[in-house]
Amino acid sequence: MALLRRKKKVEPVEEVVEPTPTLPDPPEPDARGLRSMEAHRDYLLGLVEPLPPFGMNLLDAWDLALCEDIASEVDLPGFDNSQMDGYAVRAADVAGANQGEPLTLPVAGSVAAGDESLAPLPEGQAIKIMTGAPIPEGADAVVPFEFTDRGSEQVKVFEPVVAGEYVRTKGSDITEGTVLMHRGQRMDARTIGLLAGAGIDKVLARPRPRVVVISTGAELVDPGRRLERPGQIHDANGYMIAAAAKAEGCQVWRVQAASDDPEVVREQITDQLIRADLVITTGGVSQGERDVVKQVMPELGLCDFAEVAMQPGKPQGFGLIGEDKVPMVMLPGNPVSSYVSFQAFVRPLLRKLMGIEPVNHEPVRAIAGSVMRSTKGKLQFGRAVVRDDNGRRLVDLVGGHSSHLTGDLAAANALVLLGEDVEVVNPGEAVMCWMLDD
Ligand SMILES: Nc1nc2c(c(=O)[nH]1)N[C@H]1C(S)=C(S)[C@@H](COP(=O)(O)OP(=O)(O)OC[C@H]3O[C@@H](n4cnc5c(N)ncnc54)[C@H](O)[C@@H]3O)O[C@H]1N2
Numbered sequence: 168m169a170l171l172r173r174k175k176k177v178e179p180v181e182e183v184v185e186p187t188p189t190l191p192d193p194p195e196p197d198a199r200g201l202r203s204m205e206a207h208r209d210y211l212l213g214l215v216e217p218l219p220p221f222g223m224n225l226l227d228a229w230d231l232a233l234c235e236d237i238a239s240e241v242d243l244p245g246f247d248n249s250q251m252d253g254y255a256v257r258a259a260d261v262a263g264a265n266q267g268e269p270l271t272l273p274v275a276g277s278v279a280a281g282d283e284s285l286a287p288l289p290e291g292q293a294i295k296i297m298t299g300a301p302i303p304e305g306a307d308a309v310v311p312f313e314f315t316d317r318g319s320e321q322v323k324v325f326e327p328v329v330a331g332e333y334v335r336t337k338g339s340d341i342t343e344g345t346v347l348m349h350r351g352q353r354m355d356a357r358t359i360g361l362l363a364g365a366g367i368d369k370v371l372a373r374p375r376p377r378v379v380v381i382s383t384g385a386e387l388v389d390p391g392r393r394l395e396r397p398g399q400i401h402d403a404n405g406y407m408i409a410a411a412a413k414a415e416g417c418q419v420w421r422v423q424a425a426s427d428d429p430e431v432v433r434e435q436i437t438d439q440l441i442r443a444d445l446v447i448t449t450g451g452v453s454q455g456e457r458d459v460v461k462q463v464m465p466e467l468g469l470c471d472f473a474e475v476a477m478q479p480g481k482p483q484g485f486g487l488i489g490e491d492k493v494p495m496v497m498l499p500g501n502p503v504s505s506y507v508s509f510q511a512f513v514r515p516l517l518r519k520l521m522g523i524e525p526v527n528h529e530p531v532r533a534i535a536g537s538v539m540r541s542t543k544g545k546l547q548f549g550r551a552v553v554r555d556d557n558g559r560r561l562v563d564l565v566g567g568h569s570s571h572l573t574g575d576l577a578a579a580n581a582l583v584l585l586g587e588d589v590e591v592v593n594p595g596e597a598v599m600c601w602m603l604d605d
Pocket residue numbers: 382383384386387400401402403404405449450451452453454455458479480481482498499500501502504570
C-alpha cells in the first residue's frame with residue numbers, strides 16, 4: 168500500500184497581501200517643497216465625488232442643483248382666462264361702442280376665478296367675468312369694468328375691444344413639453360414658482376452637504392463665555408467657517424475640541440463622522456509640538472499634509488477618515504488663513520459635492536486704486552475692498568497681510584490674488600480678485 172504511505176503533497180499557500188490603502192500620489196512639490204494652490208485644489212477635487220441625488224420636496228430643493236431635465240406636462244395657462252375684471256363678450260358685438268353712443272348688452276351671468284366655465288355666451292350678450300376666470304365658450308374678448316357702467320342686469324359698453332383683447336390664452340406662458348429646468352441648474356425662487364405652477368412638487372436634486380466644523384485648540388473658549396485664564400481666546404474660526412459653509416448651502420454643525428490631548432481630540436472627531444459628508448477642522452496642522460490634528464488624523468484615515476505656496480494658508484491637511492472614508496479638510500488655525508483656505512479649497516469641494524458649476528472662484532479683473540506689495544514666491548491673498556468707480560472696478564487692500572487680522576478681513580469684500588512673481592502692483596495696474604459674496 169505504498170500509495171497510502173505516500174506523503175501528502177502540501178500545496179504552497181500563496182499569502183495574499185492586501186495592499187495598504189493610500190491616497191493617490193499627491194502632486195510633486197517644487198524645489199522648496201511647496202505645492203501650488205491650483206495643484207493642491209485639483210488634487211483634493213479628485214478625491215471627492217458628488218453626493219447622490221434623491222427626490223425631494225420642491226421647497227427643500229431651494230438653492231440646490233437639479234439632476235434631471237424637467238419638461239412641463241401641462242400648458243400654462245391651462246385654459247383661456249380673463250386678464251381683467253369686466254365682461255366677456257364677442258368683440259364683434261361691441262365693435263361700434265363709443266363714449267357718445269354706448270352699446271347695451273344683457274348680462275347672462277357671472278364667472279369668477281375657480282368657477283367652472285359657464286354655459287356658452289349667448290349671441291349679443293355679455294357675461295360678468297373676474298380676473299383668472301375661464302372665458303365662456305363663444306366669448307373672444309373682455310371689456311374691463313372701466314369701459315362700462317358696471318351694470319348687473321345689463322351693461323353699457325363705452326369702448327370697443329378687438330378679438331383676443333384681455334384674454335390670456337391657453338399655453339401663452341408655457342406650452343406642454345417645454346423644458347422648464349435643465350439638469351445642473353440651481354433652484355431659485357423663480358424656478359420653484361414655475362415648477363409649482365406646472366404642478367410639480369418633487370424634484371431630483373443633490374442634497375445639502377452635511378458639514379461638521381470642528382475648531383481645535385486648548386486655548387479656545389466659546390463666544391459668550393468668560394476667558395478664565397491668560398492665554399485663552401474666543402473661538403472665531405468655528406463660527407466663521409460654519410457661516411461660510413452655510414453661505415454655500417450646507418447643513419452645518421459646529422463643534423469645539425478645546426483640548427491638546429490626542430485622546431480627547433481623536434474621540435471628538437470620531438464621534439462626528441457618522442453625521443458628516445465633510446468635516447472641516449481648524450488649527451493644529453502646522454509645526455507646533457501640540458499640533459494635535461496632524462498627530463491624530465493619520466491614525467484614523469488616509470491623510471495628506473502639505474505646504475502650499477500661498478499666504479495665508481500655507482499648512483494644509485486633507486483626509487479620508489474612518490471606515491466610510493469621510494472627507495476631512497484640515498485648515499490652519501490662524502483665522503484669516505482658515506477663511507482664505509476655505510475659499511481656495513473647501514468651497515470648490517462643497518460645490519463638487521453639490522454638483523454646482525463652476526466649482527472654482529471665477530476671478531474678476533479690477534484696477535489697483537493704490538500700491539500693493541507682496542512677497543515673491545508665494546501666491547498672496549490680499550484682503551481688499553472692490554468698489555465701482557464710474558463703471559470701473561477699483562480695488563484697494565485693507566490692512567496688512569498678517570493672518571491674525573480679523574478686523575481687516577471683516578471689512579473686505581474681496582481677495583486680491585497677487586501671483587508668485589509679484590512684488591509690487593502700482594495704482595492703475597490690473598489685478599485679479601475673488602469676490603466674497605456671502
Ligand atoms: N515653525 C513654524 N510655525 C508656524 C508655521 C511654520 O511654517 N513653521 N506656519 C505658520 C502658519 S503660516 C500658520 S497658518 C499657522 C497654522 O498653525 P496651526 O494650524 O497649527 O494652528 P494653531 O497653531 O492651532 O493656531 C494658530 C493661531 O491661530 C489661533 N487660532 C486657532 N484656532 C482658532 C480659533 N478657532 N479661533 C481663533 N483663533 C484661533 C491660535 O490661537 C494661534 O494663534 O502656524 C504658523 N506657525
